[in-house]
Amino acid sequence: MLLKASESEFFFDLLKQSVKTNLANSDLGYSYYFSDNKITLSKAKSKQDNFAVQDSCLSATVVDMEKLFGCVRQPENNPIKLQAGLVHHANGGVLILGLRSLLAQPIVWTKLKQMVVSQTFEWFSADDSHPLPLSIPTMPLDLRIILVGDRLSLAELQEFEPEFYSSSIYAEFESELSITDSQQFNAWMNYLQFISHQLALPKIAKSAFATIYKQATRYTGDQYYLPLSIEWIQSLLLNSSYFIENGEIDASAVCKAFEQKTWRENYLTERFHDEFFTNQIVIDTKTQVVGQINGLSVIEYPGYPKAIGEPTRLSCLVHFGDGELIDIERKTDLAGNIHSKGMMIMQAFIMSEFAINHQLPFSTSLVFEQSYNEIDGDSASLAGMCALISALSNQPIDQQLAVTGSVDQFGHVQSIGGVNEKIEGFFAVCQHQGLTGQQGVIIPASNQRHLSLSDEVIDAISSDKFSIWTVEHVADALYLLTGIPYKDENNISLYKLIHARMQSILMQDRKHEGWLSRWKKIAKSTNTQ
Template structure:
């Protein structure tokens, strides 16, 4: 018996975590008998495509692409609609080894590839077979509306996961705190994240804190403790920057008024942790015809988006103040004590305020 799906309630759904060539299309095994390599029909092993025949096969796109032979074999069976069990070594060996060659098996399967948008775009653009074989795209958002219905579904997800994994159940305050954390991950008060792995991590950690306290249920305090400890494991660089500010090594004026000077906030993304770094932005204006000089760009520490933002400021000043006469102006904009480079256009309005302050002589409050 090659494949037995009698106990399957419907169409088979197979998830292959290790999609190597042989795990997908099967193989013919061999054994050594007194120095001779032998095989027979009882040593033919099925692959994930055989087990999913008549149903669905779910694969991680990145795992398949890391095995080049797997990707080519997957495309071949989808194009020919049949599975051939072959040995990879025959394609590269100088001498072909005599072995069993099972008859091809007709294939009727739906393959679901899971991957990120960048991977999809690359495959769609550079692999012609991909766009022919995988025609249906389902693009899942990383956030959903914070509606009553979705909150109830999230609460059910928490309850089901706790029941399945043997965790302590969450009380109403604990569930509410998880919802707040979900909105924070979504960066929106009216949305919830759909990155459930991040939610599951907090469930496990909150359960551990409740277990240490001997609590029957996981409450708000346990979730807050889990979130706090998660931040503690990742906020080393943020604390170091705050120390530099407190020690006066990073110069900031947080009181009074200054001309041509304003405080901005640069966002640093460390992957699993994002925080803001305060920066002093200064603008100097003087007679000349050079226009606005982006010091970060001149020192090759500015990204293209930030350069575009500075050019937009130049266009705004020209449109606003140079309709009748040419704008005779030289100005410079600088992020002080910035050594890691600057990109993005979120600080464009802040830079404009500093420029207008320098031009007019009107001071800006530093708080």
């Protein structure tokens, strides 16, 4: 059986307990006897025999050749000794093994597979240059294997032995639980109480679950999914247990545990924010600028356990040209494929809106200011499109707002990842520069279910010092950013301003072409005479 799950000792213990409840007691196994330089095999009479079965289900996250198959020992001037391995101790039952360890030892995996399929254990020498000193009878083997690994390990196994998937049972231990009603939430609370009991920790107080729920949804990134991850729950309960005051894991203990966790992990985030606080990275949160917008992204550092929200200044300039959108990041090989795709989608929207009957009479350049590493993802395409339309219409964007979201070719806003980190990153900069009450973040409407913000941000929103707006179309975001509707038949609109500017450029171009054409005709006539 292939099981996609965590390779942790605690999970293996829980899985072993679950498997054993559905297994009947296996036979006692076998025993080897030594007599006159001859080894014979017989049925075991008790669990004290050298190759008797120890349990109906055994597990190991890490194995090697000796731990799994045992070995033949021949001490100097002493008789041969046979040492049993896990396959012997679990014979007739189930053996749970970590897949990562097996994949690192292809010979061990190959031998295990061969023995399980043939249902026979054959003794072998670990060193081919030193064969076994004497013949050892083979042992009947009746064993079922559960291989546990993450997605990467399973993919590696599939590449290594693609035919193995067709003959094995595949299953997944769900990492998240979808919450659609109170019964499922109650089941999740009972699950946490079960884990706490298994860890020999105090009971979780009912008052703690509201705090746990908030951190749980932040971990999953969705208000309607709660984690089943053994490691996350184990870490939560163990860390909270150090702050118990009344014999239970209550809300206070959970809050203190997360405060300590945040403090321990926050050094790199604080150093990163200092770059904004000291104006080493420039972010404007108070004025209005044409063709400039605050975008939002997240940075993930290798070896750092969490993502950091990063405000990014995007700027756009318009000049006379042939309709080209110059993505400076792409031109300098600092853009990934998904980013380039987002920019192309943005260009397609502009072309479909304004270049139906004629070519655009201008070109634009778009850049992420103070970006020195490769960027990827399409979450800045909404911000880029708003900056572009601002530059085309010559209307300023309110720098008190930041924008995140991807768009399609029709201007519909689509969800993005890391929404909480992005909001908190911009809030930190606004807070340092001084909250005006008009600052906030524009996010896709479909990301509303992913919100699980820090208490600091929630308090600022509650006191009307900071805001979050959700939008479904680029037109919604443009109205919030500029105060002018994108399209309006009866009043001034961004679309009309852009269209009027285009017509003005085209008319000037035609006048220029007309004057040039007349001059060429006069010059040609003079040459003919």
